[in-house]
Amino acid sequence: MLDVEMLMEEKRWKSSQTKSPHFNFLVQQK
Structure with a gap:
């Protein structure tokens, strides 16, 4: 993701x- x-x-x-939930998932991927 950009x-x-x-x-x-x-x-x-x-x-x-x-x-x-989608945003939280993205944060966890950092």
Whole structure:
């Protein structure tokens, strides 16, 4: 996944204040 896509996903997650399972999975892959 591109860094830009990660940043966009993070912004969307922070703005929605909802923990996304998909986002959490990506974080765990770091």
